[in-house]
Amino acid sequence: MTIKQSRPAIAATGLRKSFGDQVVLDGLDLNVQPGTVFSLLGANGAGKTTTVKILSTLISADAGDVQVAGHDLAREPDAVRAAIGVTGQFSAVDNLLTGEENLLLMADLHHLARDEGRRRATRLLEQFDLTEAGGKPASTYSGGMRRRLDLAMTLVGSPRVIFLDEPTTGLDPRSRRNMWQIVRDLVAGGVTIFLTTQYLEEADELADRIAVLDHGRVVAEGTAEELKRRIPGGHVRLRFADPQGLDAAMRVLGQASRDNDALALRVPSDGSLRSLKTLIGRLDDLAIEVDELSVHTPDLDDVFLALTGDSTNEKVTPR
Template identity: 75%
Template sequence: MTDLAIAANGLRKSYGDKTVLDGVDLAVPQGTVFSLLGPNGAGKTTVVKILSTLISADPGTGDIHVGGHDLARDPQAVRAAIGVTGQFSAVDGLITGEENMLLMADLHHLSRSEGRRVTAELLERFDLTEAARKPASTYSGGMKRRLDIAMTLVGGPRIIFLDEPTTGLDPRSRHAMWQVVRELVAGGVTVLLTTQYLEEADQLADRIAVLHDGGIAAQGTAEELKRLVPGGHVRLRFTDPAAYRAALAALPETTADDETLTLRIPSGGSQRELRSLLGRLDTAGVEADELTVHTPDLDDVFFALTGGDDQPHLPRQPKETVR
């Protein structure tokens, strides 16, 4: 457990007769990004609230350690080790960005001089120095989110919970936020990120856990999750009907579309498979006008794991106790 920033066994939480978390296990190594991915209502925010001491887990939950501290026995030490940026901005729009930062410094009991030093450093780091003395209500969505995270960093936390930090941001602001996360992790900070954006998890996360029906449907690296889903293929398109027919004869295992003159060949997209396919086409004296490779992405994983009744479902992974 010494190498884990967060270790939780059997997280459970219900509201009345609605079970939100039904035995969720988490193991987050230090200095990494761990993403909780799931649809609305999957329990992502509930996990963050429990781990950040905002709400209590239900009886029956196992041990929870955050930053090396037992959450049940020493919640104050956990609070001192973490920072939280929630779904909704904590920025006070009636005061300036600088005043927001200084307020956080006071809450962390920093001296006046130390508070001003940390504020100045973080405002510069997040490219907010020019706007620092303007009311936060005048900030764009991306600027408010950067200020939100800057405020979270005032106390120097080594573990940060980011609960859907880019929801509602435009693509440019979202990419800027991703760079902020990468820089934090490069500095040794551990980030637990919740998101509905598949690309975001793919871009940032060292490991991803997909939440569904109160539990973890699957977890692993993005590449490991993608390998859970079948459906990789190579698509060949032709403009010459004769070439199309010759390719179909050389590749009998394909799915053919006579109307569009396309062939779909099952493939994992590896170099060896592509070389073999192209060799068979060369032997037949056929050249495709267009070749595209499709490998399963996180969209495919997400729908396979959390889709409706008409979607294929993958089995849940067996639970493992974090030791």
């Protein structure tokens, strides 16, 4: 996905927040481009939910400057609220109302005309595959259906920026992947998603950029691939058709680890295109035939553990 370079959808500088003696955010800086998914990755207690609450005007920061959707958070909180939507860890769905009634209630809160509210509710029920369940009480919904309805309720106000705070916690794998597709569709329509998650696979699948949060500070930021390349352990595995090819490659690639049984070499590499071109070029210059080549890079599990260490008993969930 192409990252759009324009005025940030979210920009925070020097964000600080403490609760008593506990420092939760310690000089947090963020820059989120519009029409992208930005994921804040961290263990429980790292400050993810506090960040969302500040950026969505639910609590105030102790210090720092924030712009959301082009509006100053401190001076224009009402304008920020009008431009955003928030879906928290726990569903805001009213169990006593039907799915359609929940959406119509949100339409009333957004002061939409009755006809427009009904049109929007019908469209959202269709979009989130809830049309058949729309007339049933939300108490009868599965976990995945409730999360879809919760996000649909967020969209009634047509927000430009949506905060998703651990939106798939507790969902089964199928429901999680359905939610991922919904997020992709929203971003394709120009919406900016600020996603907090403990699920490493979720950040890897969805995020254009990832910030790793530890003890209230961003300790690394980049694309998933950029973060993975920062961690040692990446390598290229080369397999050869015969021992002669293996011997010839070993002479050229002296730093490689040899596996005689598999007729393979393991060559340290950061997985970048430049390093691969250099490796292939060295082999090609000597007409050394490679039967199979595969690139192995550290995953986000490795990234998270390397960047945050064992400073917390809470770990992100490697699903």
